Amino acid sequence: MTPALGAPLALLLGAFLMTSAWAETPQTILRFEDLDGWAEDDHQAALDVFLNTCPDLPDPEWQSLCALAQGRPNARTFFELFFRPVLVGGDDPALFTAYFEPELEGASTPDGRYRYPLYTRPPELDGQWFTRAEIEDQALLAGRGLEIAWVDDPVDVFFLQIQGSGRIRLRDGSMVRVGYGGANGHPYRSIGQELIRRGLFKAHQVSAQVIRNWVRRNPEEGRALLQHNPSFVFFRRIGNVPAHQGPLGAMNRSITPMRTVAVDPAFTPLGAPVWIEKGGRNPLRRLMIAQDTGSAIKGAQRADIFFGTGKAAGRAAGRVRDAGRMVVLLPIETAFARVPEG
Structure with a gap:
């Protein structure tokens, strides 16, 4: 997902301590026995992902735990001994969606087939800029x-902007990896919700593939539908991430399929372990690490699960829109200092 409109990393890492949203939201400290499926998870896999980003956490308590984790302790014991599960948001059900890294076919120069560009950030962009419709209709770039x-x-371009990162396989077989490079400052609007509002589909029918097919069948109306979302994302080349690693998340580190989750940093600190209890057709009980953010990921019980790279990951991610519960694991001292008694 796209980082929060270019917010400095230090602000993202500490945002949940600085906003009033945390103080005004119900919080409850739980026991590990309260986490459904906790004993059956692969805690070592979660610890490996935690180690990928914990050295970047600025808080001394997190730094101490990161140093302990680097000694490769028993993973389950490490989490149970030094963390406490905190439910943020009370009884409000969580909403889980999923995202992926697209892999598209493309070219380094335009021709009759490859004619829809990915743009880098214009130098004059500062704060709120033109809307998607204005950028496209006036050919501003x-x-x-x-x-x-x-x-x-053009639908691939649109969904690549939503995902925030991707890979472009060029005609010579080489790969260009792109990541989030900025945005025009307008809020994200869901085109899936717009299709539902228009009565064209029911909520359970909408998926990324359904949207893609509808836009392709209705090119003129489809262009207007995509422009219903005024947000426009720019990209940057990512040249230092090996092909076998995941794309960069909000912490500027590679993210891991099925172990990285995008969260709202106003409620969940980036780098923190997060226990996921997702319902739906394919239930999921797993310890993940909050390593990414997204413009559409807002609220204490809102999360986006990273499914991986390519079309298969995209198809699986597009089917996820499930309820459940998410619980953040905080260092013991932080949990008892930040969660009100009673």
Whole structure:
């Protein structure tokens, strides 16, 4: 997912301590026995992912725990001994969605097939800029040398902007990896919800593939539908991440399929372990690490699960919209200092 509109990492890492949202939201300290499926999870896999980003956490208590984790203790014992599960948001059910890293076919120069560009951030962008419709209808970016690559489908460009990162396989077989490079400052609006509002689909029918097919069948109306979302995302080349690793998340580290979750840092500190209890057709009980954010991920019980790279991951991610519960694991001292008694 896209980081929170270019917010400095230090602010994201500490945001949950500085906002009034945390203080005004119900919180309850739980026991590990209260976590459904806790004993059956692969805690070592979660600890490995935690180690990928914990050295970047600025708080001394987190730093101490990171140092202990680097000694490779028994993973389950480590989490149970030094953390406490905290339910934030009371009885409000969680909403889980999923995201992935698209892999698109493209070209380094445009032609009759590859004619839809991915743009890098324009130098004059500062705060709120033009809307998606204005950028596209007025061709505000064309011919300025801001193109990174061209792909063959405008819907792919749109969904790549929603995902915030991706890989473009060029005609010579080489790969260009792109990541979030900024946005125009307008809020994200769901085109899936817009299709539901128009009465074209029921809520249970909407998925990324359904949206993709509808836009392709209705090119003129589809263009207007995509412009219902005024947010426009720019990209940057990512040249230092090996192909076998995941894309960069909000902490500027590679994220891990099925172990990384995007959260709202106003309620869940980036880098923290998060216990997921997702319902739906494919229930999930797993310890993940909060390593990413997203413009659509807002609230204490809202999370986006990273499913991986490519079309199969995209199809699986597009089917996820499930209720459940998420519980953040906080260091013991932080949990008892921040959670009101009673």
